[in-house]
Amino acid sequence: MDRFVKIKEVAAPLLQSNIDTDAIIPGNQLMRVSHSGFGGGLFANWRYRTETNGERAENPDFILNQAPYKQAKILLAGPNFACGSSRETAVWALRDWGFVCIIAPSFGDIFYANCFKNRVLPIMLDFAAVKAIAGQVEDSNGEGRVTVDLEHCLVTAPDGRQFAFSINDYFRNVLLQGLDPVSAVLQYETAISEFQEADRMRRPWVYPDAETAQKIEESVP
Amino acid sequence: MPVAEGLTYFDKVWNDHIVSDLGHNTCLLHVDRHFLHELSGAMSFKGLSEKGHKVRNAELTFATVDHVVDTVPGRSDLTQIPNGTEFIRGLRQGCRQYGVPLYDLGDDRQGIVHVISPELGLALPGTTLVCGDSHTCTVGGVGTIGFGVGSTDGEVALTSQCVILTKPRNMRVNFDGALPSGVYPKDLILYLIGQVSAKAGVGFAVEFAGEALRSMSIEGRLSICNMAVEMSARTGFIAPDSVTYEYLNGKPFAPQGALWDRAVAYWDSLRSDEAARFDEEISIDCSRISPQVTWGTSPEHVINIDNRVPGEADDATADDRADIRKAFAYTRLQPGMPLEGLAIDGAFIGSCTNSRFSDLEVAASILRGRKVAPHIQAICTPGSMAVKRRAEAAGIADIFKAAGFEWREPGCSLCMSGGAGGESFVPGARIISSTNRNFEHRQGKGVISHLASPATVAWSAVEGKIADVRKLVQ
């Protein structure tokens, strides 16, 4: 995976509270067994409208359909962004559309965890700070760039004002080093075996005995 | 680190699952049970096979189909949701390839994942259960610590039987007092979310406690924990007690004999210590709660059925007012209006929140000898094959059908299918629903969902409008 270090990009404000992952990627946009190609479905119910002839067309009132926000790589969001469904497609849709960083006062916990698996950086800043940055972006009609520096944990608004953010160092490293989340756990195989061996003594009922294992086996298709 | 004698239930379960401490309050945590369903499971299997990884503990991994499958009688792999078949077959293929048991279509154990895991005794107190679904917290009703995860974490769990998590903080919610008649567990959790907001639980493991829960059935407890994620909690649970043990004893995958006694002793030892400190503590007086109905597009948009939706003058911040205006635009309501008496087009009883036997039983007690109002599209999807069979044997299915409800096969159905272009209410319909999410378009294009208890749903279906079930009970 690529590493995430520092970016200076267009930021799009979407400051409503509790934007859920159903809104980020509606159910009818996620029905493909795939890990990419979901950008077209991002915010589909807001981004498109149905014309009188039944065709889907861009809704010009939606911010991501407007220049220069069409080029945005940073999303400025309200509290509890991406709450709700665990669908990882919400991250894939944002990433496939072009976003690499979301700045919000808080996030749905599952979405927040999913971001780090997909090279998307979620940053928590208090709402006043997010609104201050959004205000400057809007004053410049979206032209003012926002800088995000993961190495130094700093967000710089278009006018140069800086906001420090804190982030879990474990997950920060995952992004800085571009670690693959699945391969990253394989190095713990010995620890996992040791844990299970001791745990089988401590909590034997968690692990199926021969009879139960047989029962389980029978349900394998 | 907290001192040894001041640990919460959550601390103890967490500590007993640490495989490796990665620092920064983050651990590699053992997954005792991993449940897959076709929507995220097919994705996880695809990732696994592309990367050439193996399933580490197939005997601790279980699968069923619920999200995408149809719920109409005579269903097959073909789905009303466009392209659903690929998910069903992808899951089945993965289960076959990696040796994972699957409770498939036609199996007596099939059902909504969060309904069947406690039913089968696969969710046990003091264990961790992971599933690619946000309502995995439901299993907290039997004292299981459930974590909803994305499909990449599903791959991680398949490969390593672990997940990497940052430890949530501890919150306790005390439900004090007794529930008034006509008020159900669903009303309690909706009321709580209305009080504390849909974001109050971010980063927390929430222990639900208090007098009202001790006398509550496991099915009621599962409904409460189900909606922990609607206050954005990382997980929610209720410490096990004699009600839990009675429920689990004899379940297919629950320990037996001497092992059962040993397990119970261990489970008892997990109870939060008297000296345990919670980062947040909230108390709710249950005796003052009315039936709850949502009016907006977030579960926090909820009121007592005898109150009015927020008005223009209500004291709210400018941000809240903008959110409220947006919600009203979607739900086509006016500030300050009552919900009681609002005409509805449909009613749904189902979902991992309220599709268990006792939910159907309560609804049937209201529907008995009555009919849903003309023009109401009323649908019931039992949560599992076991619930369905039991309800059919008890005559409950007949009551639903006689009242004008469609009686369906188990699955998520109109909880998610409507939004995915499958089984749906008619576009723009106003419905009352026993589900957990009133999000825009969740139950169909433009469909307005009012969340409520199964009793409120049943009575409203009969009245043809949002109705106060207490007026029937009295």
Ligand code: SF4
């Ligand atoms: S019933 Fe609804 S909320 Fe529950 S698991 Fe299924 S889709 Fe999710």
